[in-house]
C-alpha cells in the first residue's frame with residue numbers, strides 16, 4: 487500500500503482505551519550498541535567523528551558473549567516496545583567469540599537475539615551480516631573485526647540454519663555490511679544464492695570518506711555502484727544513504743528500495759542530513775531506524791527527520807505531500823508504508839499502539855491532529871498499550887517483563903563496564 491493511496495484514511499481510530507494506530511517498525515538496530523549509548527560523548531580528539539566513535543564501539547563489542555547480548559537486547563526490546571516500535575530489523579554482525587573463533591554453536595549470538603525477541607514479544611527480522619574485508623582495497627579484517635567475519639560458505643550455512651526457524655514473529659534476511667566490507671564477487675555469489683523472497687539490507691553512503699574511497703577505487707559513488715552492479719528492488723533496504731547526488735536520489739526511488747533513515751544516530755555521529763524533500767518528491771520509500779540506540783523512540787526519529795530539514799532550510803512543515811497537510815501523519819504513513827518491503831512481515835496483523843487519550847498532550851485531540859500532537863509534543867508518556875500479533879505486551883505504558891529484564895541488564899552492564907575499566 488503506498489503512502490499516497492491511503493492518505494485520506496484517518497491516521498488513528500478512537501477506541502475505548504485511547505487512540506489506536508499501527509505499530510512502527512524499527513528498520514535498523516545493532517542491539518549491543520545500546521550498552522554504549524551516552525558513553526561516547528566526551529571529546530577524545532578535536533576532530534572526533536564516526537571513525538573515533540567506532541573505536542569506542544569496537545572496545546564495547548569485544549566484551550559481549552551470548553548471555554550479555556541476550557540481557558542487553560532484551561532491555562532494548564522492552565524499551566522499543568514501550569516507545570511504540572512493534573518490529574525490529576537486527577543488523578547483526580557480532581557472530582563469533584572475541585578472538586574470532588566460532589562458538590560451539592556458530593549461531594549462538596543470533597540465537598541470543600531470537601530469544602530476546604521471543605521473551606519480550608517484539609517482531610524480529612534477523613539480518614545476519616556478511617562482513618569479509620576491512621576496506622574497499624580488500625584488506626583483511628583486523629583483530630578487532632575478527633569476530634564479525636565469515637567466508638561465503640560459512641555465511642550461507644548460518645543464513646540457511648536461521649531461516650529454517652522463521653515463524654509468525656521471526657523473519658530472516660541477509661545483510662551485506664557495506665560495499666567496503668563485501669568484495670564485488672562475494673556480493674554477487676551471495677545474492678545469487680539467496681531465496682527470491684529474502685530481504686537484503688546494506689549500510690551505504692553514511693560517510694563522506696566512504697564515498698571518496700569508493701570513487702577512488704571503483705570510479706563510482708557507492709549508490710551509483712550498487713545500482714549499476716546489483717538488481718536493487720523492493721526487497722532491498724539501503725541504510726543511511728546520507729550522501730547522494732541527484733541521479734542517486736532518483737535511482738533509489740525508482741528501484742522501489744527502502745531507505746532506512748536513522749536521524750538520531752546520524753545526528754549523534756555527525757554524518758549529515760538525508761535529502762528528504764528531494765527523495766519524497768521522487769516518490770521514494772523510506773522508514774526509520776534507531777541504529778546505535780542513542781535514542782530509542784520512533785517519535786524522536788520522525789521529529790528529528792523533519793527538524794533537520796527545518797534547520798537546514800529555515801522553513802516549517804517540510805515533510806508533507808499534496809494529499810495531507812499534516813506532517814505527523816505524512817511521517818507516520820511514510821514509515822508504515824515500507825514495513826512489508828523492508829521487514830518481510832506482510833501486513834503485520836494485530837500490531838498496534840494505543841495512545842492514552844488522558845495524556846495532557848492529547849487533550850481534545852481529533853483523528854486529524856492526533857499524529858501531529860504525538861510526534862511533535864508527545865513521546866513515550868503518551869503510550870498506553872502496545873500489541874504485537876494480537877498480544878498485549880505493554881499495558882499502562884509498562885512492558886510485562888520490565889522488572890526482571892532490567893535487573894539482568896544492570897548485572898550485564900556491571901560486567902561489561904567492569905571488564906572495560908579493568
Ligand SMILES: [Zn+2]
Nearest residue numbers: 516577689777
Ligand atoms: Zn548501522
